Amino acid sequence: xARPHGTPVDHFPFTFVIAAAGPFPSSTHNIAYNSFGDPCxxxxxxxGFKRTTMSAIEILDLEKSYQVGFWRKRxxxxxxxxxxxxxxxxxxxxxxxxxxxxxxTLKLLMGLVFPTGGSARILGMEMDDPRVKSQIGFLPEQxxxxxxxxxxxxxxxxxxxSGVAAKLRTARVEDMLERVGLMESANVQLRKFSKGMxxxxxxxxxxxxxxxxxxxxxxxxxLDPMGRREVRDLIQQLRxxxxxxxxxxxxxxxxxxxxxxxGVIHQGELRGVxxxxxxxxxxxxxxxxxxxxxxxxxxxxxxxxxxxVSGDMVNAVLPEKQQDxxxxxxxxxxxxxxSLTPVRKSLEEYYIQNMRPMEGPKEENRKGVGV
Amino acid sequence: xNAGRADARIGFIAFNTFREAVRDRxxxxxxxxxxxxxxxxxxxxxxxxxxxxxxxVNLGLTAVSIFGVVIAIFIGxxxxxxxxxxxxxxxxxxxxxxxxxxxxxxxxxxxxxLVVNTLFMAIGVLLALLYTAHxxxxxxxxxxxxxxxxxxxxxxxxxxxxxFSSFSTPLMSAVFTFALFIIGSLAExxxxxxxxxxxVGGMLATAIxxxxxxxxxxxxxxxxxxxxxxxxxxxxxxxxYAVFYSAxxxxxxxxxxxxxxxx
Ligand SMILES: Nc1ncnc2c1ncn2[C@@H]1O[C@H](COP(=O)(O)OP(=O)(O)OP(=O)(O)O)[C@@H](O)[C@H]1O
Ligand SMILES: [Mg+2]
Numbered sequence: 001x002a003r004p005h006g007t008p009v010d011h012f013p014f015t016f017v018i019a020a021a022g023p024f025p026s027s028t029h030n031i032a033y034n035s036f037g038d039p040c041x042x043x044x045x046x047x048g049f050k051r052t053t054m055s056a057i058e059i060l061d062l063e064k065s066y067q068v069g070f071w072r073k074r075x076x077x078x079x080x081x082x083x084x085x086x087x088x089x090x091x092x093x094x095x096x097x098x099x100x101x102x103x104x105t106l107k108l109l110m111g112l113v114f115p116t117g118g119s120a121r122i123l124g125m126e127m128d129d130p131r132v133k134s135q136i137g138f139l140p141e142q143x144x145x146x147x148x149x150x151x152x153x154x155x156x157x158x159x160x161x162s163g164v165a166a167k168l169r170t171a172r173v174e175d176m177l178e179r180v181g182l183m184e185s186a187n188v189q190l191r192k193f194s195k196g197m198x199x200x201x202x203x204x205x206x207x208x209x210x211x212x213x214x215x216x217x218x219x220x221x222x223l224d225p226m227g228r229r230e231v232r233d234l235i236q237q238l239r240x241x242x243x244x245x246x247x248x249x250x251x252x253x254x255x256x257x258x259x260x261x262x263g264v265i266h267q268g269e270l271r272g273v274x275x276x277x278x279x280x281x282x283x284x285x286x287x288x289x290x291x292x293x294x295x296x297x298x299x300x301x302x303x304x305x306x307x308x309v310s311g312d313m314v315n316a317v318l319p320e321k322q323q324d325x326x327x328x329x330x331x332x333x334x335x336x337x338x339s340l341t342p343v344r345k346s347l348e349e350y351y352i353q354n355m356r357p358m359e360g361p362k363e364e365n366r367k368g369v370g371v
Numbered sequence: 372x373n374a375g376r377a378d379a380r381i382g383f384i385a386f387n388t389f390r391e392a393v394r395d396r397x398x399x400x401x402x403x404x405x406x407x408x409x410x411x412x413x414x415x416x417x418x419x420x421x422x423x424x425x426x427x428v429n430l431g432l433t434a435v436s437i438f439g440v441v442i443a444i445f446i447g448x449x450x451x452x453x454x455x456x457x458x459x460x461x462x463x464x465x466x467x468x469x470x471x472x473x474x475x476x477x478x479x480x481x482x483x484x485l486v487v488n489t490l491f492m493a494i495g496v497l498l499a500l501l502y503t504a505h506x507x508x509x510x511x512x513x514x515x516x517x518x519x520x521x522x523x524x525x526x527x528x529x530x531x532x533x534x535f536s537s538f539s540t541p542l543m544s545a546v547f548t549f550a551l552f553i554i555g556s557l558a559e560x561x562x563x564x565x566x567x568x569x570x571v572g573g574m575l576a577t578a579i580x581x582x583x584x585x586x587x588x589x590x591x592x593x594x595x596x597x598x599x600x601x602x603x604x605x606x607x608x609x610x611x612y613a614v615f616y617s618a619x620x621x622x623x624x625x626x627x628x629x630x631x632x633x634x
Contacts, residue, residue: 066632110465113632130467138465144457146387148394160383161466163376205462215465 054124056213056244057086057109061118064104078104080269081118086246086261088212091239093255094248095351096265102248103141104268106217110138123213134163137211141218141248143202147191151182151201154190155208162209176204181230195222203234214238216247220254232258252347262347264354271354279350285320286343289327292336299329317343380468381476388480389487392446397484401491404438412499423503428514428596431496436521436592438492439485440552443525446484447532448544450477451624455633464633471625478533478621485525493518513595516606520589523613527584528552530620537628554579555586584616 061081068076079101086092094102107113109120111128120127123135145154155176159169177186180200185193190201199222206214219235220228228251235258238245249255255262256276263273272279293314296307300316303325307316318326320342330337345353392398411430415423451474454460463473496518500511531551535544554561558580565576589609591601 107461107633110461112461112464114630130469133465133467136465138462140458140461143462144459145462146391146459148391149387157383157387158462158466161380161463161468163380163467202462209466 054088055085055121056088056090056123057084057246058121059084059105059109059118060120062105062108062115062120063117064101064108064113065116077268079108080267082265082270084263084270084273086244088244089239089242090260091235091245091258092247093259093262094246094265095250095252095255095262096248097250097355099267100265101268102265103217105265106138106140106215106246106248109215134209135212137206137209137214139202139206139214139216139219141221142195143198145190145198145201145205147189147193150187150189151177151193151204152186154201155204158205159208164209172208172210176208179207179234180204196224196227199223200227203231207234207238211243213244213246216245218249219247220249220251228254252351256347264351266355272350276347280345280347286317287320287323287326287340288315288317288343289330289340290315290338291330292338293333297329297333297335299332300326303329313338377469377472381472381479384463384468384473384476385479385483388450388477389483392480392484397442397446398488398491400438400442401488401495404434404492405495407434408495408499409502412502416503424500424598425596427496427499427503428517429592431499432514432517432521432592432596435489435492435496435518436524436590439489439521439525440528442488443481443485443528444532444545444548444552447481447529448536448541448548450481450533451536451628452539452541452544455631458633460633470629474533474537474621474625474628478529478617481529481533482526485529486522489518489522489525510595510598510600513591513599513601516601517591517595519606520591520609523609524586524589526613526617527555527586527620530617530624531584534620534624534627537624538631551583552586555584556590557587558583558585559587585612589613 059082061083062079063077063081064079065075065077067073082101082105094105096102104113108115109122109127122129122132125132146157149157152173155173156169159173164172177183180203182197182200182204185197190198193201199219203216203219206216216235219231223231232254235245235247259276261273261275262279264271264279291314292312294309294312296305296309296314296316300307300318303318303322305316305318305322305326307314309315316326323340327337327340408431412427415426415430418426454463460473464470493515496514497507497511500514501507528548532544532548535547539547561576561580561583565573565580567573568576588605591605595601
């Protein structure tokens with residue numbers, strides 16, 4: 001860990017700041033060498049140190065309740081105070097059942113409805129800052145557009161509204177039509193479009209102006225299997241272009257395949273956030289091994305394995321700490337190992353578990369929050 | 372990428388509104404109007420020589436006004452509420468478009484539609500006039516002034532329809548706007564009545580008389596039908612009045628719309 005004394009510190013502004021701030025000259029070097037970031041932060045010195053990851057979205061206790069009922073007004077809480085940070089370049093999946101508050105969150109961030117409390121910053125600016133809008137794209141759920149326009153006209157119009165320069169616009173529009181596979185129907189009025197075609201137009205308009213941050217509300221809904229695949233590819237492409245993607249979905253496998261992190265929301269409340277692996281591998285510390293054999297070796301049963309024979313294969317689940325011992329048993333018996341995998345909860349299990357009513361041990365349910 | 376300019380965006384929104392009206396075949400009414408005018412001209416041509424100009428101008432300008440008001444209300448009441456209902460606004464307002472720009476753009480799109488519409492109808496009226504009188508006279512220029520006033524009326528009607536559309540249903544908006552059009556057309560009478568009455572009733576009549584849009588001052592149809600000139604001062608006053616009144620109404624629409632939660 002400790003570097004040899006005298007090695008030049010490669011981050012110049014860093015050393016400079018420390019040296020300048022240090023009231024204890026003799027220890028200056030040590031601080032700089034030992035750990036590269038921490039002492040600096042604890043000293044509150046951050047000058048000249050550019051953070052590599054900035055948060056794209058910072059949601060600070062954003063909440064929304066609606067007044068419902070005409071005569072006797074009741075409060076309908078659509079979103080409880082939500083605190084969530086999404087880093088730049090991240091693909092974030094927002095999961096939750098119908099009526100959970102996903103769309104509400106997106107509408108709040110887009111300024112389509114106004115929060116009853118809290119605030120949010122997008123790309124470092126207050127969410128109602130007009131400058132934010134030229135750098136974000138939004139696909140609403142079940143999008144609907146001016147149906148007197150053709151796909152090409154609509155995209156051109158949105159390009160105009162987004163301030164895309166006229167010279168760039170035509171090429172950009174054609175590019176998008178191509179990208180979402182609508183070249184053939186580019187000159188058809190949108191009133192004649194199918195649901196899936198509208199969804200494609202919706203995607204095209206969301207990325208038309210090359211935004212840094214894209215919000216997609218159920219981007220896969222209404223699409224055929226090919227279409228879903230294309231949207232997945234599109235989101236991957238966006239990731240490679242370094243864009244931040246925030247999307248809501250019901251399709252867990254999509255979230256699992258695409259997202260760096262997911263958040264699970266239920267009844268307006270965030271139930272958990274984290275990388276998919278983190279959420280799902282809060283495994284019970286078990287592994288699953290599959291190997292070729294006609295019967296379960298006695299050695300394994302002694303290790304506490306629950307095994308099942310199917311054909312000439314055995315599937316055994318046992319505690320993780322017995323892994324080496326189990327492999328030793330297989331080696332001894334000269335059995336062919338096929339696979340060894342840590343037992344993970346599927347995202348679906350995690351999801352279902354979080355959908356339970358919020359009573360009982362709250363802490364456990366909240367595991368993963370703030371990761 | 373620059374965020375563009377507000378006036379450019381308003382222009383784009385206005386043009387799109389106009390384009391929508393054209394594609395929704397709103398201008399088809401012009402065919403009905405053309406038929407009406409040519410039919411009237413031929414009929415009137417059969418009657419006596421002296422009153423045919425009077426009849427053609429009266430009928431023609433009244434028809435222009437009614438057609439225009441109906442179209443203004445018909446389109447105007449849905450301008451904002453329809454976009455909220457159909458959620459076409461979502462993808463507009465998630466762009467660098469501020470809400471006031473949207474409202475103002477819609478207003479200009481609608482008035483633009485009406486101006487174009489009126490232009491065609493005016494040509495119809497003038498052709499009918501030419502058909503019956505065989506030539507234009509000096510006093511026909513007052514017909515143009517009357518047409519100009521009608522367009523000013525449309526501005527106010529558009530603003531009102533848009534205003535109601537920003538917080539109520541299309542049906543209610545239509546009722547409110549039309550009611551205001553009727554009351555406004557009687558504004559002079561209302562003010563006259565207010566001058567003669569006293570007490571609470573008088574104050575109420577005064578308030579209403581001055582608050583509602585004064586469409587009667589903008590109506591010089593029968594005057595120009597008789598060939599009487601329109602005072603230059605009235606042209607100036609009416610212009611200022613219409614611009615000021617529509618601006619206030621639009622400002623009200625913006626204030627309401629600014630704080631609305633979209634459904
Ligand atoms: N305008 C409104 N008035 C009253 N309640 C509303 C309104 N909009 C949303 N809600 C309520 O807020 C809650 C969250 O709705 P939201 O649309 O955010 O859910 P969602 O997670 O997007 O669901 P879905 O997966 O079905 O799209 C729901 O209970 C809904 O009834
Ligand atoms: Mg939703």
